[in-house]
Amino acid sequence: MIFELIKIAFNSLKANKLRFFLSILGIIIGVAAVIAVISIGEEATYNVKSRVSSLGSGLIIVTPGFRGGKGGKVSQEVSNVFSLELAEEIVKKSPDIDKVVPSIQKGALLKYKNNNFQARISATTPDYEKVLNCPVDEGRFLSEKDIEEYKKVAVLGKNVVTELFPEEDPLNKKIVLQTGSHKLVFQVVGVLKSKGQMMLFNFDDQVYIPVSTMMKRISGEKFVQLYLAHTDNPDRATDATKQIKFLLTRKLEDPDLFRVRNQQEIIETVGRVTSIMVLMLAGIAGISLLVGGIGIMNIMLVSVTERTREIGIRKAIGAKRKDILIQFLVESLIISITGGIIGLILGVIISALVAYFNHWPLILSSFSIVLAFIFSSGVGLIFGIYPAMKAARLNPVEALRYE
Amino acid sequence: MMKKILFGIKNVKKIYKMGEVSVPALRGISLKVERGEFIAITGPSGSGKSTLMHILGCLDKPTEGIFYFDGKNILEASEDNLAEIRNKKIGFVFQQFNLLGGMNALENVETPCIYAGVKKDKRIKRAKELLNKVGLEEERFSHHPNRLSGGQRQKVAIARALINNPALLLADEPTGSLDTVSGDEIIKIFQNLNKEGKTIILVTHESYIAHHARRIIHLKDGLIEEDKINNDL
Numbered sequence: 001m002i003f004e005l006i007k008i009a010f011n012s013l014k015a016n017k018l019r020f021f022l023s024i025l026g027i028i029i030g031v032a033a034v035i036a037v038i039s040i041g042e043e044a045t046y047n048v049k050s051r052v053s054s055l056g057s058g059l060i061i062v063t064p065g066f067r068g069g070k071g072g073k074v075s076q077e078v079s080n081v082f083s084l085e086l087a088e089e090i091v092k093k094s095p096d097i098d099k100v101v102p103s104i105q106k107g108a109l110l111k112y113k114n115n116n117f118q119a120r121i122s123a124t125t126p127d128y129e130k131v132l133n134c135p136v137d138e139g140r141f142l143s144e145k146d147i148e149e150y151k152k153v154a155v156l157g158k159n160v161v162t163e164l165f166p167e168e169d170p171l172n173k174k175i176v177l178q179t180g181s182h183k184l185v186f187q188v189v190g191v192l193k194s195k196g197q198m199m200l201f202n203f204d205d206q207v208y209i210p211v212s213t214m215m216k217r218i219s220g221e222k223f224v225q226l227y228l229a230h231t232d233n234p235d236r237a238t239d240a241t242k243q244i245k246f247l248l249t250r251k252l253e254d255p256d257l258f259r260v261r262n263q264q265e266i267i268e269t270v271g272r273v274t275s276i277m278v279l280m281l282a283g284i285a286g287i288s289l290l291v292g293g294i295g296i297m298n299i300m301l302v303s304v305t306e307r308t309r310e311i312g313i314r315k316a317i318g319a320k321r322k323d324i325l326i327q328f329l330v331e332s333l334i335i336s337i338t339g340g341i342i343g344l345i346l347g348v349i350i351s352a353l354v355a356y357f358n359h360w361p362l363i364l365s366s367f368s369i370v371l372a373f374i375f376s377s378g379v380g381l382i383f384g385i386y387p388a389m390k391a392a393r394l395n396p397v398e399a400l401r402y403e
Numbered sequence: 404m405m406k407k408i409l410f411g412i413k414n415v416k417k418i419y420k421m422g423e424v425s426v427p428a429l430r431g432i433s434l435k436v437e438r439g440e441f442i443a444i445t446g447p448s449g450s451g452k453s454t455l456m457h458i459l460g461c462l463d464k465p466t467e468g469i470f471y472f473d474g475k476n477i478l479e480a481s482e483d484n485l486a487e488i489r490n491k492k493i494g495f496v497f498q499q500f501n502l503l504g505g506m507n508a509l510e511n512v513e514t515p516c517i518y519a520g521v522k523k524d525k526r527i528k529r530a531k532e533l534l535n536k537v538g539l540e541e542e543r544f545s546h547h548p549n550r551l552s553g554g555q556r557q558k559v560a561i562a563r564a565l566i567n568n569p570a571l572l573l574a575d576e577p578t579g580s581l582d583t584v585s586g587d588e589i590i591k592i593f594q595n596l597n598k599e600g601k602t603i604i605l606v607t608h609e610s611y612i613a614h615h616a617r618r619i620i621h622l623k624d625g626l627i628e629e630d631k632i633n634n635d636l
Contacts, residue, residue, distance in 0.1 A: 012505060313501045315462075
C-alpha cells in the first residue's frame with residue numbers, strides 16, 4: 001500500500017518536471033552550501049593548524065604587553081623590557097627552556113643592481129633556525145661570530161631571492177638595505193628553504209640579519225621586540241610557559257608588561273576562531289536551506305490547489321485522509337531528499353575543488369553530511385505537512401466540483 | 404443471509420449555509436431501496452438531484468434525518484468509515500468521467516483496489532476482466548484517458564466503479580457528455596449489470612434515459628414529487 005502511494009507520488013512529480021527541478025533547486029543550494037562551508041572551514045582550520053605546528057614543536061612566544069592608558073596617557077605597547085641579557089637569564093634559570101631567541105622586526109627596502117624589494121627584516125640569533133624550524137637551502141644561517149662582530153651579513157627568504165636575483169646566484173653578493181635614514185651594504189651568506197605564509201607572517205619575505213648588528217647599527221636600541229623561547233620537550237610546554245611567566249613577573253614586577261603564549265594555545269585560539277566563523281557561515285547556509293523548504297511548501301500548496309479535482313476523485317473512489325496525506329507528504333519528501341542528495345554531491349565537489357586549488361587536504365566531515373541530509377528531509381517533512389493536511393482535509397463534494 | 408433492503412433514508416434534510424442565509428437543498432426525503440433495483444432519479448436542475456446523489460454516495464452527510472446503508476448508520480460514521488464504504492460498497496460513474504489523467508485505462512480501473520489493499524496481480528487480473536466486460540478493446544488498456552473517446556472513457560469509469568464489486572452503482576448523468584450512440588451503449592451496459600443483480604441508481608434529467616429504469620423517482624424543490632414503477636418496459 002505505502003509502496004503504491006510512493007509510486008503515485010513519483011508519477012505526479014514526473015508529470016511536471018520543470019516544477020520539480022525548480023523546487024529541488026532551493027534544497028540543492030542549501031545542502032551544498034552547508035556541506036561546502038563546513039568542509040572548507042575544516043580544511044582551512046587544518047591548514048592553519050598545520051602551519052602553526054610547522055613552526056616546530058615546543059615554541060613559546062613572549063611578546064610585550066600593553067601599559068594601561070590611564071589619565072591622559074594612551075595605552076601603548078611596552079618597548080623597553082626585552083633585553084638580550086634577560087633572554088640569556090631565562091635560558092639559565094628555567095629548567096625546561098633550552099633556547100630563547102630575541103627578535104626585532106622592521107620593514108626595509110632591499111636593492112641589488114636594478115632590482116628592489118620591500119622586505120621584512122628579522123634581526124635574530126643563530127638559534128632561530130632550530131627554534132622556528134627554518135632549514136637552510138644554500139649557504140649558511142647566522143653564526144655566533146656574526147653576532148659577536150656585528151657583521152653585516154644577511155640570510156634571505158625564497159621570495160626575496162626570486163625578486164632580487166632572478167637570474168643570479170645570490171650567495172656572497174652585496175645588497176643594499178635601506179630602512180629609515182639608514183643605508184647599509186650587507187653580504188648574502190645563505191638562503192632559506194621555502195616555508196610560506198603563516199597567517200600575517202610570510203617567512204619567505206624575510207631577511208635575517210644578526211640581532212646585534214640591528215641594535216648597534218640600525219635601531220640603536222638596547223631592547224628587542226619579542227622572544228621566541230623553545231623547550232626541547234613539547235610535553236612540558238605548559239610548565240615552561242609558567243616558568244617564563246614566573247621569572248618575568250619577578251624580574252619586571254608587573255605581569256601586564258608581557259604576554260607569554262605557547263604554540264598549543266595559539267593552535268587552540270586559531271581553532272576556536274575558525275570554528276566560530278564556520279558556524280556562522282554554516283548558519284547562513286542553513287537559512288538558505290530553510291528558504292528552500294519554504295519553496296517546497298509554496299510548490300506543494302499550488303500543487304494541492306491545482307489537483308483539487310484529482311483529490312476529489314481519489315476520495316470518491318475510497319481514498320482515506322491518510323492515503324491522501326501520505327501521497328502528498330511523500331511528494332515533498334521526494335523533492336527534499338532528491339535535492340539533498342544532489343546538494344550533497346555538489347557540496348562535496350565544491351569542497352574538493354577548493355581543497356584541490358589551495359593544495360589543502362580534502363576533509364569531509366560525516367557529521368555535516370548526516371546533518372545536511374537529516375535537515376533536508378526534515379525540511380521536506382515539516383514544510384510538506386501543511387499542504388498535505390490541506391489536501392487530506394478537502395471535502396470530497398467540493399473537490400469534485402472544482403474546475 | 405443478505406438483507407433485502409440495501410439502504411433506507413427517512414426524512415433526510417440537507418441545508419447549506421451560505422453566510423447568514425440557509426439554503427435547503429433537500430427538505431425531507433424518505434426512500435427505501437432493495438438490492439437489485441434499477442432506479443432513475445430525475446428532476447429539473449435545482450431540484451436536489453445532485454445533493455441526494457452525494458448523500459446516497461456517502462460523499463456528504465445529511466444535515467438531519469436517518470440514513471442506514473447496508474446496516475450501517477451513516478450519520479454517525481466517521482470520515483474514514485465513509486471512505487471505506489465508498490471504496491468497497493459504492494461505485495461512482497460521473498458525467499465528466501473523472502478519470503485520473505496521469506494513468507492509463509488499466510491503472511485507472513485498478514486505483515480503488517489500491518486503496519482497498521488488494522495485491523497487484525489480483526487487481527490487474529480483475530481490472531482486465533472488467534474492461535473486457537464493459538467492452539473496451541484490449542489495445543486501449545494502456546491508453547491514457549486523453550487518447551480515449553467519451554464512450555471509451557465512460558466504459559473505463561464503469562469498470563473502475565465495479566472493481567471492488569460494490570453493492571450499489573451510482574451514476575450521475577452518465578450519458579450527459581456522450582453522443583446518442585455511445586450513450587445507448589452505456590445504458591445497455593447498465594441494463595446488463597442490473598440483470599446480473601447489481602443495484603443501480605441513475606441520476607438524469609433526460610426522461611428518455613430515465614425510462615430505461617424500472618423505478619423512477621421525480622424530485623422537485625428538494626422533495627420527492629413522484630415515486631413510481633416504470634410500466635413502460
